[in-house]
Amino acid sequence: MKELKVAFIGAGSMAEAMISGIVESGTVKKENIYVTNRSNLNRRHELIRKYGIKAMHTEELPYEEIDAFILAMKPKDAEKAMKPLKEKIQPEQTIMSVLAGISNHFIEACLHSGQQVIRVMPNTSSMIGESATALSPSPNVSMENVWMAEELMAAIGKVFVIKESQMDLFTGIAGSGPAYFYYLMESIEKTAEENGMDPEMARKAGAQTILGAAKMMMSREETPSQLRENVTSPNGTTAAGLEALKFNGGGHAISQAILSAAERSKEMSEQLQEAILVK
Ligand SMILES: NC(=O)C1=CN([C@@H]2O[C@H](COP(=O)(O)OP(=O)(O)OC[C@H]3O[C@@H](n4cnc5c(N)ncnc54)[C@H](OP(=O)(O)O)[C@@H]3O)[C@@H](O)[C@H]2O)C=CC1
Numbered sequence: 001m002k003e004l005k006v007a008f009i010g011a012g013s014m015a016e017a018m019i020s021g022i023v024e025s026g027t028v029k030k031e032n033i034y035v036t037n038r039s040n041l042n043r044r045h046e047l048i049r050k051y052g053i054k055a056m057h058t059e060e061l062p063y064e065e066i067d068a069f070i071l072a073m074k075p076k077d078a079e080k081a082m083k084p085l086k087e088k089i090q091p092e093q094t095i096m097s098v099l100a101g102i103s104n105h106f107i108e109a110c111l112h113s114g115q116q117v118i119r120v121m122p123n124t125s126s127m128i129g130e131s132a133t134a135l136s137p138s139p140n141v142s143m144e145n146v147w148m149a150e151e152l153m154a155a156i157g158k159v160f161v162i163k164e165s166q167m168d169l170f171t172g173i174a175g176s177g178p179a180y181f182y183y184l185m186e187s188i189e190k191t192a193e194e195n196g197m198d199p200e201m202a203r204k205a206g207a208q209t210i211l212g213a214a215k216m217m218m219s220r221e222e223t224p225s226q227l228r229e230n231v232t233s234p235n236g237t238t239a240a241g242l243e244a245l246k247f248n249g250g251g252h253a254i255s256q257a258i259l260s261a262a263e264r265s266k267e268m269s270e271q272l273q274e275a276i277l278v279k
């Protein structure tokens, strides 16, 4: 695995989060990690300096040496980015894609039929090795390459192999998920500040509370609802807080956030699919 050569096509925040996690874990040698972008030279220098990896224009990649390409540009740029790639890669080379709403079928259609494509949905907690990452290989991917992808993605957190039909929902839960918790924290901080508490301290206390609750859910046998009941004394503070949360549609809001994100992922996929059919 250490000898694996990986090339990220796209050098934005998601590529950096994954590179950071992979370099930190030592799963792949940093000199075997390549990252490319379209035009931003400063960004390339920044990534070389921060991680000791190789950064260049996509045209300059040593294509034949790369074992796995990871597509990490915005979905709208995908088709254009894959054009030069098609001429240089072989069908047996593995392509992983972290692009929200872009199906394995779309990528195969842009590259070679029978291309080994694995759809991946990480989140930005990859940066610290704490992503919840879904993998969904297209049917023609060899078992060996699925294992390679699982091992590589294990460097950035927990890995879940799922059917591609579940990818939109997974995106709504875990790909976009960190933003829901950051939004929650923004509310915690704002409420604390408005009520005279140091927002810095409230942020630390709130973050520790989220971390503690997450660790309880990952390490204990109890279900989230049993854990919630354990916090809730009859007629106590938590009961009052939960009642306000329910009255104000807290559960419904979360559910709607997940479903709206999933719907958007599906919509993005359909729009691109239509664009291919029109051509
Ligand atoms: N952010 C997140 O939390 C998550 C994002 N994703 C997915 O990750 C992908 C990237 O998102 P993000 O990192 O936020 O995007 P950014 O906008 O931060 O970065 C996009 C990168 O793509 C590069 N790029 C654009 N066109 C090309 C091209 N033709 N060839 C090579 N590189 C190109 C850009 O280069 P330049 O600057 O030179 O133009 C830039 O480095 C998206 O598809 C998103 O759906 C998935 C999971 C979570």
Ligand SMILES: O=C(O)[C@@H]1CCC=N1
Pocket: 100, 171, 175, 176
């Ligand atoms: O907002 C987006 O489209 C990307 C995909 C998942 C998280 N961020």
